[in-house]
Amino acid sequence: MNSVHDLGGMHGMGPIEYEKNEPVFHSPWEAHSFALNMAVRAGRKWNIDAGRHEIELIAAPEYLRMSYYEKWVARLESLLVKTGLVTKTEIETGKPAPGSPKAAPFITADKVPAMLRTGALASRDVAVEQRFQVGQRVRARNINPEGHTRLPRYARGKIGIVDRHHGVYVFPDTNAHFRGENPQNLYSVRFAARELWGDEASPRDSVYLDMWDDYLEPV
């Protein structure tokens, strides 16, 4: 979706504010919002792409105003309701509905180290036709889906060169909407800075983006 999360290439966002000796979390609520998201995600009621998309759905003015962990709290609340794990009333009251059954936790403390050490692979060990080769010139398709995509606006319609082939990976555009993993080949594509930004850009510089088969067309 063409919302403000797709920030690449915009001006007017102000200077970069750098904090020296920044703590991992700035307050206990940040730490807990992070941990709550991770602990509920362990239940696999939604995938990582759906989680990202839920943050993109935050209205653009709010998106820019909210801090990172404020967005994580909003995302968690809305996905908990959408997946039926809790009701809106329960969120509003902070109390389980009378008579609601008690669940078993998705993850217990003893399983946390193994969960983090293993992670979750996004690659898939399946044979999918590789439509592009390293060194090939490709054009990023000009698509403007209302749903989730990882093809930023600044690259759409631009020509680049396939720099490396990563393998076969889950396709976020369908996975985020629970329409299947649709695994396909993923490439790193090099775009010259001048192709993206015009002649004012340095002739030496470039931007590399990871792109799936469905984002690309031959030139």
Add this chain to the structure above:
Amino acid sequence: MALRVKALESLLVEKGIVDPAALDALIDTYEHKIGPRNGARVVARAWTDPAFKQRLLTNATAAIAELGFSGAQGEHMVALANTPKVHNLVVCTLCSCYPWSVLGLPPVWYKSAPYRSRAVIDPRGVLREFGLELAEDVEVRVWDSTAEVRYLVLPECPAGTEMLTEDELAALVTRDSMVGVAKVASPAEGARA
């Protein structure tokens, strides 16, 4: 926000969905166990062991796992070597993708709109804001983390470090140098800073 998160947490605990001890374990892990010191050990190893450096640049996920670092947000790693003529810079313009397994959780500036918007269109200007002025003949490569591949910059080893041990080298390596917004200062420069 503190009250809202507290209410949500007590609801999820009461419903049995969340184990409070698991929350403490998650927080403790990212506050104390997984952070940029992991990445610094990878870099120091690459500086002292050419065979490891080769493995790191060929298959970063496997090479990093040799040092015991793996898993969440580091499942698919690629290492990018800086040289006198090539400077790599990592960003995620669409959200805040970051190699947690080697750098921990990202700092606020990395997740902020100013960095995410300008790193791709004006990387040299962004680097200047971080105090790093690159010569015109240096090639800047920006890596926009649009998929689940996570990028780690292998900074250049500073001069005057030939006598240092791997541990001493690791102590020089900063988080910022592994994102690509800084170089690693030599021990003499570091003492002045």
